[in-house]
Amino acid sequence: SQKIEQNSEALNIQEGKTATLTCNYTNYSPAYLQWYRQDPGRGPVFLLLIRENEKEKRKERLKVTFDTTLKQSLFHITASQPADSATYLCTWGGSGNTGKLIFGQGTTLQVKP
Amino acid sequence: GAGVSQSPSNKVTEKGKDVELRCDPISGHTALYWYRQSLGQGLEFLIYFQGNSAPDKSGLPSDRFSAERTGGSVSTLTIQRTQQEDSAVYLCASSFDRGVNNEQFFGPGTRLTVL
Structure with a gap:
Protein backbone atom coordinates (compact mmCIF):
# COMPACT_ATOMS: atom_id res chain seq x y z
CA SER A 1 0.00 0.00 0.00
CA GLN A 2 1.02 3.62 -0.44
CA LYS A 3 2.51 4.91 2.76
CA ILE A 4 4.19 7.98 4.14
CA GLU A 5 6.41 7.40 7.14
CA GLN A 6 7.78 9.92 9.54
CA ASN A 7 9.89 9.36 12.60
CA SER A 8 7.27 9.07 15.32
CA GLU A 9 9.79 9.78 18.05
CA ALA A 10 9.94 13.36 19.25
CA LEU A 11 12.91 15.45 18.20
CA ASN A 12 14.46 17.59 20.92
CA ILE A 13 17.00 20.22 19.98
CA GLN A 14 18.60 23.31 21.45
CA GLU A 15 17.54 26.78 20.35
CA GLY A 16 19.66 28.07 17.49
CA LYS A 17 20.42 24.63 16.06
CA THR A 18 19.06 23.23 12.81
CA ALA A 19 16.20 20.76 13.08
CA THR A 20 15.97 18.08 10.40
CA LEU A 21 12.83 15.99 10.00
CA THR A 22 12.53 13.00 7.68
CA CYS A 23 9.69 11.78 5.51
CA ASN A 24 9.95 8.50 3.59
CA TYR A 25 7.47 7.08 1.12
CA THR A 26 7.06 3.61 -0.33
CA ASN A 27 5.25 1.91 -3.18
CA TYR A 28 4.49 5.02 -5.20
CA SER A 29 6.07 8.08 -6.77
CA PRO A 30 4.33 11.25 -5.64
CA ALA A 31 4.38 14.19 -7.99
CA TYR A 32 4.70 16.47 -4.99
CA LEU A 33 4.87 16.54 -1.23
CA GLN A 34 3.51 19.09 1.20
CA TRP A 35 4.59 19.93 4.73
CA TYR A 36 2.19 21.21 7.38
CA ARG A 37 2.62 22.37 10.95
CA GLN A 38 0.14 21.43 13.68
CA ASP A 39 -0.02 22.98 17.13
CA PRO A 40 -1.93 21.26 19.97
CA GLY A 41 -5.67 21.73 19.69
CA ARG A 42 -5.45 23.29 16.24
CA GLY A 43 -5.74 22.21 12.63
CA PRO A 44 -2.66 21.84 10.43
CA VAL A 45 -1.24 24.91 8.71
CA SER A 80 15.39 27.09 15.47
CA GLN A 81 13.38 28.92 18.12
CA PRO A 82 11.14 27.66 20.95
CA ALA A 83 8.19 28.99 18.90
CA ASP A 84 9.02 26.37 16.27
CA SER A 85 7.97 23.65 18.72
CA ALA A 86 5.05 21.81 17.11
CA THR A 87 4.19 18.65 15.19
CA TYR A 88 5.25 18.67 11.55
CA LEU A 89 3.28 16.62 9.05
CA CYS A 90 4.44 15.33 5.69
CA THR A 91 1.68 14.69 3.15
CA TRP A 92 1.08 13.84 -0.47
CA GLY A 93 -1.95 14.21 -2.64
CA GLY A 94 -2.71 10.57 -3.29
CA SER A 95 -3.91 9.38 -6.63
CA GLY A 96 -6.88 10.60 -8.63
CA ASN A 97 -6.11 14.30 -8.53
CA THR A 98 -8.83 15.06 -6.00
CA GLY A 99 -6.39 16.85 -3.77
CA LYS A 100 -7.14 14.62 -0.79
CA LEU A 101 -4.09 14.39 1.42
CA ILE A 102 -2.46 11.27 2.79
CA PHE A 103 -0.58 12.12 5.95
CA GLY A 104 2.34 10.69 7.81
CA GLN A 105 1.97 10.39 11.57
CA GLY A 106 3.97 13.54 12.12
CA THR A 107 7.11 14.31 14.06
CA THR A 108 6.92 16.43 17.19
CA LEU A 109 9.71 18.96 17.50
CA GLN A 110 10.64 20.48 20.85
CA VAL A 111 13.08 23.38 20.79
CA LYS A 112 14.58 24.10 24.17
CA PRO A 113 15.74 27.61 25.09
CA GLY B 1 -14.90 34.70 6.85
CA ALA B 2 -11.37 34.78 8.10
CA GLY B 3 -10.86 31.04 7.97
CA VAL B 4 -12.49 27.64 8.17
CA SER B 5 -14.77 27.32 11.16
CA GLN B 6 -16.19 24.19 12.73
CA SER B 7 -18.86 23.60 15.32
CA PRO B 8 -19.16 22.43 17.94
CA SER B 9 -15.60 22.56 19.16
CA ASN B 10 -16.30 19.70 21.56
CA LYS B 11 -19.04 17.10 21.57
CA VAL B 12 -19.61 14.44 24.18
CA THR B 13 -22.26 11.88 23.37
CA GLU B 14 -23.45 8.50 24.49
CA LYS B 15 -22.87 5.36 22.50
CA GLY B 16 -25.70 4.80 20.05
CA LYS B 17 -26.64 8.47 19.63
CA ASP B 18 -26.39 10.36 16.34
CA VAL B 19 -24.15 13.43 16.01
CA GLU B 20 -23.82 16.20 13.43
CA LEU B 21 -20.61 18.12 12.90
CA ARG B 22 -20.59 21.35 10.92
CA CYS B 23 -17.96 22.96 8.73
CA ASP B 24 -17.99 26.48 7.26
CA PRO B 25 -15.26 26.69 4.59
CA ILE B 26 -13.54 29.81 3.36
CA SER B 27 -15.82 31.72 1.02
CA GLY B 28 -15.12 30.89 -2.61
CA HIS B 29 -13.35 27.61 -1.93
CA THR B 30 -14.90 24.94 -4.11
CA ALA B 31 -13.12 21.94 -2.60
CA LEU B 32 -13.92 20.72 0.90
CA TYR B 33 -12.40 17.79 2.78
CA TRP B 34 -13.16 15.95 6.00
CA TYR B 35 -10.40 14.19 7.93
CA ARG B 36 -10.27 12.32 11.23
CA GLN B 37 -7.43 12.32 13.72
CA SER B 38 -7.53 9.65 16.39
CA LEU B 39 -5.30 9.71 19.45
CA GLY B 40 -1.78 8.78 18.44
CA GLN B 41 -2.77 8.39 14.80
CA GLY B 42 -2.17 10.48 11.73
CA LEU B 43 -4.86 12.37 9.90
CA GLU B 44 -7.13 10.04 7.96
CA PHE B 45 -9.06 11.20 4.89
CA LEU B 46 -12.83 10.69 5.03
CA ILE B 47 -14.58 12.46 2.14
CA TYR B 48 -14.02 15.10 -0.52
CA PHE B 49 -16.54 17.55 -1.96
CA GLN B 50 -16.23 19.51 -5.18
CA GLY B 51 -19.09 21.97 -5.05
CA ASN B 52 -22.04 20.06 -3.68
CA SER B 53 -21.06 16.67 -5.04
CA ALA B 54 -18.83 14.12 -3.35
CA PRO B 55 -16.75 12.34 -5.97
CA ASP B 56 -14.61 10.63 -3.36
CA LYS B 57 -16.18 9.03 -0.30
CA SER B 58 -13.58 6.30 -0.09
CA GLY B 59 -12.43 7.20 3.41
CA LEU B 60 -15.77 6.90 5.19
CA PRO B 61 -15.21 4.00 7.62
CA SER B 62 -18.75 2.61 7.57
CA ASP B 63 -22.27 3.34 6.37
CA ARG B 64 -22.94 5.02 9.71
CA PHE B 65 -20.96 7.96 8.36
CA SER B 66 -22.45 10.37 5.83
CA ALA B 67 -21.86 13.93 4.75
CA GLU B 68 -23.51 16.56 2.65
CA ARG B 69 -22.69 19.99 1.38
CA THR B 70 -25.25 22.60 0.42
CA GLY B 71 -24.95 25.78 -1.63
CA GLY B 72 -21.35 24.95 -2.36
CA SER B 73 -20.57 26.11 1.13
CA VAL B 74 -21.48 24.61 4.52
CA SER B 75 -20.92 20.91 5.05
CA THR B 76 -22.31 18.58 7.68
CA LEU B 77 -20.76 15.26 8.70
CA THR B 78 -23.26 12.94 10.37
CA ILE B 79 -22.37 9.88 12.39
CA GLN B 80 -25.28 7.61 13.23
CA ARG B 81 -25.36 5.18 16.15
CA THR B 82 -22.01 6.38 17.42
CA GLN B 83 -19.50 3.88 18.76
CA GLN B 84 -16.61 4.43 21.14
CA GLU B 85 -14.12 3.92 18.30
CA ASP B 86 -15.60 7.01 16.62
CA SER B 87 -13.99 9.16 19.32
CA ALA B 88 -11.51 11.41 17.54
CA VAL B 89 -10.92 14.96 16.34
CA TYR B 90 -12.79 15.60 13.09
CA LEU B 91 -11.09 18.19 10.92
CA CYS B 92 -12.49 20.02 7.94
CA ALA B 93 -10.35 21.69 5.28
CA SER B 94 -11.09 23.73 2.19
CA SER B 95 -9.08 24.80 -0.81
CA PHE B 96 -9.65 27.15 -3.72
CA ASP B 97 -9.83 24.19 -6.06
CA ARG B 98 -9.00 20.51 -6.04
CA GLY B 99 -5.70 19.28 -7.26
CA VAL B 100 -2.13 19.02 -6.34
CA ASN B 101 -1.16 22.66 -6.24
CA ASN B 102 -3.71 23.91 -3.80
CA GLU B 103 -2.89 24.19 -0.14
CA GLN B 104 -5.63 23.21 2.21
CA PHE B 105 -6.86 25.47 4.98
CA PHE B 106 -7.93 23.56 8.06
CA GLY B 107 -10.46 24.39 10.70
CA PRO B 108 -9.74 23.91 14.42
CA GLY B 109 -11.60 20.60 14.50
CA THR B 110 -14.41 19.08 16.53
CA ARG B 111 -13.33 16.81 19.34
CA LEU B 112 -15.87 13.99 19.59
CA THR B 113 -16.00 11.80 22.66
CA VAL B 114 -18.32 8.81 22.68
CA LEU B 115 -18.96 7.42 26.16
Missing part, protein backbone atom coordinates in the same frame (compact mmCIF):
# COMPACT_ATOMS: atom_id res chain seq x y z
CA PHE A 46 0.39 24.69 5.28
CA LEU A 47 4.11 25.46 5.12
CA LEU A 48 5.67 24.33 1.85
CA LEU A 49 4.98 22.30 -1.29
CA ILE A 50 7.76 20.71 -3.31
CA ARG A 51 7.35 19.03 -6.68
CA GLU A 52 9.25 15.97 -7.85
CA ASN A 53 11.29 18.01 -10.31
CA GLU A 54 12.35 20.45 -7.59
CA LYS A 55 15.30 19.26 -5.57
CA GLU A 56 14.99 21.96 -2.95
CA LYS A 57 12.64 24.69 -1.83
CA ARG A 58 13.13 27.45 0.72
CA LYS A 59 10.93 29.80 2.69
CA GLU A 60 12.57 32.02 5.27
CA ARG A 61 14.19 29.65 7.79
CA LEU A 62 12.57 26.57 6.25
CA LYS A 63 14.07 24.31 3.62
CA VAL A 64 12.59 21.19 2.05
CA THR A 65 14.37 18.69 -0.17
CA PHE A 66 12.92 15.95 -2.35
CA ASP A 67 15.07 12.98 -3.33
CA THR A 68 13.14 10.70 -5.69
CA THR A 69 15.96 8.16 -5.72
CA LEU A 70 15.94 7.73 -1.94
CA LYS A 71 12.14 8.24 -1.85
CA GLN A 72 12.66 10.77 0.87
CA SER A 73 11.94 14.38 1.77
CA LEU A 74 13.88 16.27 4.41
CA PHE A 75 12.48 19.29 6.23
CA HIS A 76 14.96 21.67 7.83
CA ILE A 77 14.41 24.55 10.23
CA THR A 78 17.53 26.66 10.64
CA ALA A 79 18.24 28.85 13.66
